Amino acid sequence: MPPRPRLGVFKFSSCDGCQLSLLDCERELLDVAGALEIAYFAEAVSAEDTGHYDVALVEGSVTTEAEALHIHDIRARSTTLVTIGACATSGGIQALKNGGNAAGFLKMVYPTPAWLHTLESATAISDHVKVDHELRGCPISKHQLLELIAALLAGRRPQTEPHATCLECKLAGQVCVMVAEGKPCLGPVTHAGCGALCPGYARGCYGCFGPKETANTASLSAQLGALGESPARIARAFSTFNTNAPEFRAEAEAQGDD
Amino acid sequence: MTERRIEVGLLTRVEGEGAVRIDMRGDKVTRAEFRIFEPPRFFEALLRGRGYEEAADITSRICGICPVAYQMSAVHAMEAAFGVGIDPSVRLVRRLLYCGEWIESHVLHAILLHAPDYLGYGSAFELAAAGHEGLVRDALEVKEAGNRIVSVVGGREIHPINVRVGGFWKLPERRALAALREELLAAIPKAVRVLDWTASLDIPDHARDYTLVSLWHPDEYPMNEGRLRSTAGLDCANDAWRDHFEEFQVPHSNALQARDREGGEYLVGPMARLALNFGRLSEGAREAAGRAGLGPDCRNPFRTITMRMVETLHALEEAVRLIEAYQPGERSAAPVEPRAGVGAAATEAPRGTLFHRYEIDGDGLITHAQIVPPTSQNQPAIEADLRAFLPSLAGRSEAEITHLAEQAIRNYDPCISCATHFLDLRFLDA
Structure with missing residues (x-):
């Protein structure tokens, strides 16, 4: 039996809802965990982020320097990188700070802004690295997520409707x-x-x-x-x-x- | 004297990004920091200039696990600002929706995230593979029942779309709820099995004398309504949070913390709700709690895994009761006439009291927003737990100390995405 594909689930700036969609596949979850090796998924599994991933699911947008570096590291260690949800595909609600609002927002929310480190803009993952597939939505549809996983396991392109x-x-x-x-x-x-x-x-x-x-x-x-x-x-x-x-x-x- | 430093760079099996740092000298904890480095997303700032009707959908994006809580506190606060009274059918369906979120959130945490700690596994997948597959399947089916409530009433499990100021876009049909009732009834025995299993775990023997804060309601276990009470004697209207508590910033956390006006730490969440509302649990939940040896006086935070299952069972039984009592009203929402004003409300999120306050201008636009999530409030008590519990492990290995520290933090089901981004903008204006 060939080794199971290694899956990594990664979080950037987000609400965790899109990665939670995987845990919300209650009927399919144990089967998914059987078909794939869930090698890294910090929200659900205590394991180190090491080695190569056949599939990386990336949630969230890039809003800090650390995140801007981290996404390159994940890309370099992943065969197929999929962005899941509006934050990862376009920046998310936090991109409302873009266009020169960031410094003002920081001061509005925190009494000591100097203790925080964030970038001027919240940006999509594809602004930083090549993305192989994207799932839209705030949050994503769990049916589309299961279709994506099934398609990647079968070596075919995921069928996600492009229309309105x-x-x-x-x-x-x-x-x-x-x-x-x-x-x-x-x-x-x-x-x-x-x-x-x-x-x-x-x-x-x-x-x-x-x-x-x-x-x-x-x-x-x-x-x-x-x-x-x-x-x-x-x-x-x-x-x-x-x-x-x-x-x-x-x-x-x-x-x-x- | 041995000096040691324990650091966990990224806490796993919690929602969001946090770390922990502990310094010990001999059996003294000289520093215990629950560090939240989740990047801030500035919700309170980006709400400024948005319409009052947008707050529920925007704030739900603070947290993918408890979006209903944000929607509920937001709409109640707006209704308070405009003097809107809601219909009985809306009140009932909101409570039903909240039951769904409590169930999915509590079971997610109790079994998928927290339970592996008690048996030394790294995940629920390992737990299932190690002979507990029946337990994990039971838990997933109970969780699914909760999510089914949220998706039937709210449209989808995460960031539901049906909630609006004054009520709902569409009230559920009795027929749809009748089918849901069958699923909930089927989930009840599974929840009982999971609850009893949690009571059989080897529980670390630690307790502290907490100040516990939650909503209190004379007739029901609190979710959407009630007065704010504490075990220290506080009893005030639920919009008066700011009169008794305040937020503050610490350098090691991107989330503001909270304390009472005398500077004291306090706890919100299941332990607080049970302490202040035990007698209003459903009959089945009370019985199961009794069987597990849990009452209103339990102060061991490592027993919160069972407390969450007691509340899960309550929410299942309460949801069945609500569905049986449901009569759709004539309209899905009360009319709303926005006006300049201030509105505040607290509701009980799965993790504890969630306070929202908004200032609205004459055009119905938000000019100021304050959101105080439960995890923000619990941070100081979490750090105090680490200082209190870890000295008992002074001579033990780093791995043992780290394990207890992580488990002690997971006791609170910390929702780090929720906690990060909040503060009263008034600090600026002052």
């Missing part, structure tokens, strides 16, 4: 909350993966899976404006868990210029 949340919503047969109820919804520009969760709960999508490819954000903003949303509110809607994703950041800035 809006299409998932149509496929689920849900009534459009924007057309029928006039609720603001980012579904048309947001990457699929959640199963169009929010519209199923009578709420507009708030974009936690980040921009889909070729997102027409300007057109959506015009529609949101027609529903009565102010430019400031539209800018805020694009400035949450994927605020540093280029398409969302550009649209928020465009709204700010109005």
Whole structure:
């Protein structure tokens, strides 16, 4: 029997929710632990971070100098590096400090800012090293995580839908909350993966899976404006868990210029 | 006199990034530091200028394990600011949602993270492989039942999407909850087995005379509502945290710590809730606690593994009771009219009292935010535990001392992501 692939799970600046998604696969967890060697996973396993990883799952964004060095070390010791979640793929909610806010934020929160060391910006893992696959979402979908693990074990590419949340919503047969109820919804520009969760709960999508490819954000903003949303509110809607994703950041800035 | 330094560079099996440093001279602990180096994410700063309605979703991203707690404290604080009264069905469903989070968070910690310490294993996977697979499977199924509550009511397990100021976007259907009830009933005997197993463990014999703080409610075990009480006689409204406690910064932690206004350390969490609310546990939970030899007077923090399972059993039984009593209301949320004002609220997160306070301007935007998570409050007591318990191991090996130190920290299920990033912005203004 060939040795099991070695898995490493790594945390950068984050809430731990995406790596927790693995522990939330309650029915599959012991099977996953049987199929893979969970060699490093500090949240769940007491073991040293040594050696080479066949798969590295990386959660969180880079916000300190130590993290900026650490990601290169992980990359050098990993065959396949996968970013899991909005922080790792675009910087996360903490990227709201980018654009010159960092020093002010530090002073606002801590009486002795000099005792802390952080970078000016929170950045995506792909700003630092090559990334082989990414899972979107704040948090990721555990179904996508299991698909990714199964695909890597089988040596095939993971099947993760590239289309918009809006299409998932149509496929689920849900009534459009924007057309029928006039609720603001980012579904048309947001990457699929959640199963169009929010519209199923009578709420507009708030974009936690980040921009889909070729997102027409300007057109959506015009529609949101027609529903009565102010430019400031539209800018805020694009400035949450994927605020540093280029398409969302550009649209928020465009709204700010109005 | 032997001098030694024990350092653990990265604590494992905790949520977030922390370390520990202990200096001993003979049998004296001369320094005990629980160091939190989790990078700060500045939530209290980035909330400024955001809409009141965004606080629940933004603050849930502080912690992937207890997002419901952040959502609950946030919406209660906003409702206090605007004078919004919630409907009985909303009150019930919020409590149900909180039960789900207590179950998933408590079982995650008790069995997946903490239990390996008691038997000398490095993970629950090793525990399962070493003849305890039945136990780990039982625990995972109970955890799943908790997560099922959160995902049916909240939309998904992590960062649920259904909570809003005034109520929910959509109230659950009775039919969906009826199916959930069956799953919860099936989980109860498994939770009892896990609880009884934790009571059979070899527990280090240590205790201290803690000041314990939690919410207290006359009719129910506290989650969303109640007065703030302590074993030292405190009894105040739950929005008055700042009158009795304060935060402060230490150089070795990126998380602010907290103390009472006289400078004393205190503890929040399961031990505090049991001490102040034992009589309002569900019948099954009280019985199981009795069988395990646990009552309101237990002050051994190494028994918190069983205390978490007692609260898990309570949450399962309470969730069943809530589902049976549930009648969907006419509307999913009470109307909200934002206005300039201040609102604060504390609720009971799995790890203890979580306090939020917001100042809102006339446009409904947040101008100031303060968030005090349980782990911030527990840091000084955790360090005091290390100073009190480690001298008993003075002649022992470094490995034994390190093991007890790590286990003593895990007693508190420290949520380091939660703890890092918080402080009252007023320190600046002063």
